[in-house]
Amino acid sequence: MGDEDRLSPHARRAADTYGAAADHYRRQSLAFWARYGTQTVARLPLRPGHAVLDLCCGAGASALPAARAVGPAGHVVAIDVAEPLLRLGRAEAAREGLSNVGFSCADATRTGLPGLAFDAVICVFGVFFAADMAAFAAEMWRMVRPGGVLAITTWGPELFEPANSVFWASVRAIEPALFKAFNPWDEITTPAALADLFARAGIEGGAIAAQEGRSGLERPDDFWDIVLGSGYRATADAMTRQQQTVLRARVCAELRSAQVTELTTNVLFGTVHRQRHG
Numbered sequence: 001m002g003d004e005d006r007l008s009p010h011a012r013r014a015a016d017t018y019g020a021a022a023d024h025y026r027r028q029s030l031a032f033w034a035r036y037g038t039q040t041v042a043r044l045p046l047r048p049g050h051a052v053l054d055l056c057c058g059a060g061a062s063a064l065p066a067a068r069a070v071g072p073a074g075h076v077v078a079i080d081v082a083e084p085l086l087r088l089g090r091a092e093a094a095r096e097g098l099s100n101v102g103f104s105c106a107d108a109t110r111t112g113l114p115g116l117a118f119d120a121v122i123c124v125f126g127v128f129f130a131a132d133m134a135a136f137a138a139e140m141w142r143m144v145r146p147g148g149v150l151a152i153t154t155w156g157p158e159l160f161e162p163a164n165s166v167f168w169a170s171v172r173a174i175e176p177a178l179f180k181a182f183n184p185w186d187e188i189t190t191p192a193a194l195a196d197l198f199a200r201a202g203i204e205g206g207a208i209a210a211q212e213g214r215s216g217l218e219r220p221d222d223f224w225d226i227v228l229g230s231g232y233r234a235t236a237d238a239m240t241r242q243q244q245t246v247l248r249a250r251v252c253a254e255l256r257s258a259q260v261t262e263l264t265t266n267v268l269f270g271t272v273h274r275q276r277h278g
Helices: 002-006 009-024 032-042 063-070 083-096 133-142 163-174 184-188 191-200 220-228 233-237 241-257
Strands: 051-055 075-080 101-105 118-124 144-155 207-211 214-216 262-264 267-273
Touching: 009 083, 009 220, 009 233, 032 063, 032 118, 032 144, 032 267, 051 063, 063 075, 063 083, 063 101, 063 118, 075 083, 083 101, 118 133, 133 144, 133 191, 144 184, 144 191, 163 220, 163 241, 184 191, 191 207, 191 267, 220 233, 220 241, 233 241
Parallel strands: 051 075, 051 118, 075 101, 118 144
Antiparallel strands: 144 267, 207 267, 214 262
């Protein structure tokens, strides 16, 4: 689509990273995408006939459950910058016979869609990739119609620990220039931080639920599937082939030594209902 060519540099980086990650997105060790997408939708008062907008939809982890919830009389508009992920979503929708969901490649922060048009606007693990998170949240809120709901789901603290610390320590040892002490989601990992984001976006009355989560690995080496199927992919792909081989060996060896078969995946669910009047 021509929209891909008009992405901002910020959106282009996300498109490149998650487009590359699509080849691992359906691995069992990444089942948390579908689990938390489904849980986000389950928290919403969706009914048959509703219109839903899913921004940063990825491969459809929340768009597909939303399409099931609103039924043939409803519809879901799903938007993401990574076309390979969208292809996965379209394929799954076709397998399930869900003709009420459409996947489009575009910058979720500037869709140009009309205001007050959707019964629910959803963003699962995507708001922190925006250059201006508050502006993005305000843009989402603009499109929620009276009586509708905004749902922003983000990661809680200590994502993917203990493997996360092992990964970044190994990156620093192999290629210090690629080391990151701060990931984009780190800015809003507490209820207070997410509440502040809503406030900065001019959104009042939000409810935030913190949920502790754990995701299992069949074996420690399966963390490498998460590396290649998530935001870590950009760091791995920035290395030479030899460096990446060394990184994988080092990370997996340390996780095997520590017998790591479970990772932290804490989550924050933020929802705001727009009043029907006022």
